[in-house]
Amino acid sequence: MPQFAANLSMLYPEFEFLDRFEAAAKDGFKAVEYLFPYAFEAREIAVRLKANGLQQVLFNAPPGDWDGGERGLACLPGREAEFRAGIGKALDYAAALDCPRIHVMAGLLPVGTEREALYPTYVSQLRWAAQEAARHGVDVLIEPINTRDIPRFFLNRQDHAHKVVEDVGASSLKVQMDLYHCQIVEGDLAMKLRHYLPTGNVGHIQIAGVPQRNEPDVGELNYPYLFALLDELGYEGWVGCEYRPRAGMQPGGTSAGLGWLRPYL
Numbered sequence: 001m002p003q004f005a006a007n008l009s010m011l012y013p014e015f016e017f018l019d020r021f022e023a024a025a026k027d028g029f030k031a032v033e034y035l036f037p038y039a040f041e042a043r044e045i046a047v048r049l050k051a052n053g054l055q056q057v058l059f060n061a062p063p064g065d066w067d068g069g070e071r072g073l074a075c076l077p078g079r080e081a082e083f084r085a086g087i088g089k090a091l092d093y094a095a096a097l098d099c100p101r102i103h104v105m106a107g108l109l110p111v112g113t114e115r116e117a118l119y120p121t122y123v124s125q126l127r128w129a130a131q132e133a134a135r136h137g138v139d140v141l142i143e144p145i146n147t148r149d150i151p152r153f154f155l156n157r158q159d160h161a162h163k164v165v166e167d168v169g170a171s172s173l174k175v176q177m178d179l180y181h182c183q184i185v186e187g188d189l190a191m192k193l194r195h196y197l198p199t200g201n202v203g204h205i206q207i208a209g210v211p212q213r214n215e216p217d218v219g220e221l222n223y224p225y226l227f228a229l230l231d232e233l234g235y236e237g238w239v240g241c242e243y244r245p246r247a248g249m250q251p252g253g254t255s256a257g258l259g260w261l262r263p264y265l
Contacts, residue, residue, distance in 0.1 A: 005031035025052035027265040033058035042096035056099040057238045062086035072105025075122040075154045101139040106154035128245040131171035143176035146184040174203025183210045197233045208243035217260035
C-alpha cells in the first residue's frame with residue numbers, strides 16, 4: 001500500500017505554515033514535504049515534526065529569486081557559486097530535519113537559448129551536488145515539469161531526466177516522478193511506471209488530479225489503478241500529495257477533500 005506524504009505548500013492553506021504539520025497529522029499523514037523551509041529556522045520545523053510524529057521526506061533546494069520568477073539555478077552558466085551555496089544550505093536543513101532527499105530545480109531556459117547549450121552546465125552542477133549530498137547520506141532529485149505550469153522550464157520529460165541521471169553517473173541522483181506533470185507532457189503513465197520503476201532511479205513520486213491540479217479523485221486519471229500498480233511493482237517510497245484543495249482557504253477544506261485517502265491509511 002502506498003505511503004502518502006502531505007505537501008504543506010499546497011495542502012492546508014487555511015492554516016499558517018507551521019500549523020499545517022498538526023493538521024496533517026490529525027488527518028492521518030505520517031510524513032510531509034513542501035517547497036522551501038528557509039523562511040523558518042530549522043529548529044522550529046524540527047519541533048513541529050517531532051511534536052506531531054511526522055517524517056520530513058522532501059523539500060527543495062534554494063531556487064534563486066523565486067519571487068522574481070526564477071525556478072532553479074542548476075542549468076544556468078554563471079550562477080555556479082550561488083547554486084553551490086544553496087546546496088550547502090539545503091544540506092544543513094536536511095541534517096537538522098533528518099530529511100533523506102532534496103529536490104533541485106533545473107531552472108528556466110533564457111529566451112533565445114537552446115537546451116543543448118545549457119546541458120553541460122546542468123550535468124556538471126548536478127554531478128557536484130550529488131557527490132556533495134552523498135557525503136551527507138542525502139539523495140538529490142530532479143523533476144520533469146510541464147511547460148504549461150512553468151513555461152521554458154529546462155527539464156520536461158521522463159526520458160530526458162533518466163538520461164541526465166545516466167550522464168551524471170552518481171547513485172545519489174534520482175528522478176522525482178510527478179504523475180501530474182508526466183500526464184500533461186507525455187501520458188501513458190502505467191507504461192512509464194512499468195518502464196522506470198524497475199531501474200531503481202525513481203526516488204519519489206507525486207500526484208495531483210489532471211488537468212486542474214486538485215484532489216486525485218477528480219480529473220482524467222484513474223489513481224486507484226495507478227496505486228495498485230505501484231504495489232505490483234514493489235514501490236516502497238513516498239507518494240507526495242502535491243495538489244490544490246478544491247475548497248481552497250475554507251476552514252476544513254483540505255480535510256473534507258481527503259475521502260480518496262482514507263482507504264489507504
